[in-house]
Structure formats: structure tokens, C-alpha cells
Amino acid sequence: MSDLFEALAAPARRAILDELTEKNGQTLFEICSRLAMKHGLGLSRQAISQHLEVLASAGLVTFERQGRYKYHFLNPEPLKEVVKRWLKEEQEGSDS
Amino acid sequence: MKIVLTSILVDDQEKALKFYTxxxxxxxxxxxxMGEFRWITVVDPDDPNGTELVLEPDQHPAAGPFKKALVEDGIPYTSFGVLDLQQEYERLQTSGVSFTQGPTDMGPVITAVFDDTCGNLIQIAQLKEVS
Incomplete structure (x- = not known):
């Protein structure tokens, strides 16, 4: 879970997740364009690739090859663990 | 100095000529x-004396890996301007063109990216009107 918090700590990586939330399944080029044009982030493609690798190792982003293209998808599943960790008691309390 | 020609590397010149026209x-x-190959150019029908696009054979051994790597990352080889992106997107989709990126608002421009069937991705872009 420490991977998850580290992945979420960088503003650029949160911006990537925001953009994938808006449209799931993007090429590296589309992600780079969105970060530059919509977020004003002047990151190199290599830097964005590295951010995507960090997100992937935390399980938040998956890659999928479709023919000759490679797309990136958001996987919000790991975030549920974060929510459960601290909201568990509250949920149990409201049940009783 | 003027930009008279620009070129795109295509895997099959005849197929490319059909697609681009x-x-x-x-x-x-x-x-x-030109010996084994041909020197083929196309132009914008509204500006036939304008910049010509050369449909150049991608026979150099380095061209294949280069083009493949660009396509995998979704990077367009070049970009063409359109007046109505949504309309062009629908027109090309009807013609069976496949897009790696549908119409997307990128701030000052709306862009989309499609496959030219000759080993390249091409971006189309519409400048948004400044209101």
C-alpha cells in the first residue's frame, strides 16, 4: 500500500489519473498532449512514461495492446483499499 | 525560403495515393x-499551388522500427488542419478510417488521431475560435 500513497503523492500523476477518469484508454501521446495543453505541465515524454510506470506498479494504471497501439487504462480498485482502511468502522457503526 | 514540400513515409505508394486522395x-x-519507386505528391484541392505532400517509400531499414515505435505510443507523424473537426471525424469514420484518439478538447485546439493504413498515425486539428 505504500506504493499507492507514493503514486498519488505527485501532482503530475494525479493529473494523469484525472485525465484517464475523463476518458479511459489513451495512448501515451494523448496523455502527453492532455498534460501539456490542459494542465500546462512541461514534462518530457520520458518523464510521463516514468510516471505511468509508477502508477502501473501501484496497480492504478494498466496497459493494453490493441493491434499496433498501446493504450493506458485507469484501475481504481486499489483506491477501495484506502477507503476501507479508514472508513470501515464508520460503516460498521452506521449499520448497527 | 519557403516550405514547398513536406513528406510522409508510406509502406505502399499506390495504396497511399488511393488513401490520401x-x-x-x-x-x-x-x-x-524514379526507378523502383515513384515521386508522388498530393495537394489541398483548394490550394493546388500550395505545399505538396510527398508520399515517400519507407524502404530504408530504419524507417520500419521508427514508424512502429511512433504508432505504438500513439504519436502522429504529421498533422493536418481542418475547419470542422467533428464533421471530418464523422466523415472519415464512415469511410472506415480507424482512430486512436477521437475528438478531444486540448485547450486552444480540438484534435483527433487516425491511422493512415500506410504505417502512420495522422493528427487532425481545428483551431478554436477566439471569442
């Missing part, structure tokens, strides 16, 4: 035999 709607301008 019949599907995209550019106008055929030059077809000069």
Missing part, C-alpha cells in the same frame, strides 16, 4: 517514375 480528399498532383 479518395479517403482524405487531397488532390493528386505529381507522379514521376
Amino acid at each position: 479518395e479517403v482524405l480528399g487531397f488532390q493528386f498532383k505529381n507522379d514521376i517514375p
Whole structure:
């Protein structure tokens, strides 16, 4: 879970997740364009690739090859663990 | 100095000529035999004396890996301007063109990216009107 918090700590990586939330399944080029044009982030493609690798190792982003293209998808599943960790008691309390 | 020509590396010149004229709607301008290959250019039908696009054979051994790597990352080889992106997107989709990125608002421009069937991705872009 420490991977998850580290992945979420960088503003650029949160911006990537925001953009994938808006449209799931993007090429590296589309992600780079969105970060530059919509977020004003002047990151190199290599830097964005590295951010995507960090997100992937935390399980938040998956890659999928479709023919000759490679797309990136958001996987919000790991975030549920974060929510459960601290909201568990509250949920149990409201049940009783 | 003027930009008279620009070129795109295609895997099959005949197929490219068909796609760039019949599907995209550019106008055929030059077809000069050059040994094994041809020197083929197309132009914007509204500006036949403007910049010519050369449909150049991608026979150099480095071209294949280069093009493949660009396509995998979704990077367009070049970009064409359109007046109504949504309309072009629908027109090209009807013609069976596949897009790696549908119409997307990128701030000052709206862009989309499609496959030219000759080993390249091409971006189309519409400048948003400044209101």
C-alpha cells in the first residue's frame, strides 16, 4: 500500500489519473498532449512514461495492446483499499 | 525560403495515393517514375499551388522500427488542419478510417488521431475560435 500513497503523492500523476477518469484508454501521446495543453505541465515524454510506470506498479494504471497501439487504462480498485482502511468502522457503526 | 514540400513515409505508394486522395480528399498532383519507386505528391484541392505532400517509400531499414515505435505510443507523424473537426471525424469514420484518439478538447485546439493504413498515425486539428 505504500506504493499507492507514493503514486498519488505527485501532482503530475494525479493529473494523469484525472485525465484517464475523463476518458479511459489513451495512448501515451494523448496523455502527453492532455498534460501539456490542459494542465500546462512541461514534462518530457520520458518523464510521463516514468510516471505511468509508477502508477502501473501501484496497480492504478494498466496497459493494453490493441493491434499496433498501446493504450493506458485507469484501475481504481486499489483506491477501495484506502477507503476501507479508514472508513470501515464508520460503516460498521452506521449499520448497527 | 519557403516550405514547398513536406513528406510522409508510406509502406505502399499506390495504396497511399488511393488513401490520401479518395479517403482524405487531397488532390493528386505529381507522379514521376524514379526507378523502383515513384515521386508522388498530393495537394489541398483548394490550394493546388500550395505545399505538396510527398508520399515517400519507407524502404530504408530504419524507417520500419521508427514508424512502429511512433504508432505504438500513439504519436502522429504529421498533422493536418481542418475547419470542422467533428464533421471530418464523422466523415472519415464512415469511410472506415480507424482512430486512436477521437475528438478531444486540448485547450486552444480540438484534435483527433487516425491511422493512415500506410504505417502512420495522422493528427487532425481545428483551431478554436477566439471569442
